[in-house]
Amino acid sequence: MTQRPALPAALPFTLDEQLCFALYSTSLAMTKAYKPLLDKLGLTYPQYLAMLVLWEADDVTVKDMATRLNLDSATVTPLLKRLEAQGYVERVRGVEDERLVFIRLTKAGQTLKRQAKEVPGEIFCAMQQTPDFLLRLRNDLTRLRATLNDYMDE
Template identity: 75%
Template sequence: MTSSNALPEFPLELDQQLCFALYSTSLAMTKAYKPLLEKLGLTYPQYLAMLVLWESDDLTVKEIAARLSLDSATMTPLLKRLEAQGYVERVRGVEDERQVHIRLTDAGAALKQAARAIPSEIYCASGSDIDAMLRLRNDLVRLRASLGEYIDD
């Protein structure tokens, strides 16, 4: 990184902060998802967990947590609620009983079909074109990776 003298001075105004733009957009995104997910009986974090399981079933709690950048302790109550709803089952590992595997039930697998329209609805709500949305997503993925490297240093 260059010396701090070479960096531009950024204003300390709320609306000029990248962090606030990301934070407030994340809140708006979650609010946009809420009525769509209520029809499925899911919260936004539950939806994210289901997305992970629809990609690759029979994962450990630790694997799901890592994929969502959460800790296992945060995942456990969320997954217990999904189990109570009949969408997943929690199974202790055979070789290591400390590991809990999460598997989709038939109802959980079927829920994927009911959720198929959600990304399109969010895209429409964005008022943006598909290329702009894909560029934004790719830019955010790069930003997340860069920040991850910064944090790990």
């Protein structure tokens, strides 16, 4: 078991002092910033994240996508069904193991990638921060997520 750091004498207890609230409210603000951009693409924020996974590496299993998004397969499946209904992906059962379901981009899903190329730049402008600050923040949050996941797995 990992040794825990010493607790400060007085832990913050007001809402505005809570790290969890800062993360939660920032996540809501980030999703809100993405909304008008993704509305133009006909995607929700979770669908956009799933498409990012596929644009990075096409033909992945539902399980692999769920792992990549830090979600369970039961949460990802309805999202993928909606993307399939929109014509962006197809779900294909594995040939050697029918329990596996692979997700593949369609032509429309590949075309959508070109349409979505402007999204990161728009979000970067909305954040009004330096690239160095945002890179450090992302790395810090990634490290924090890993630490919390490790703690929960103990």
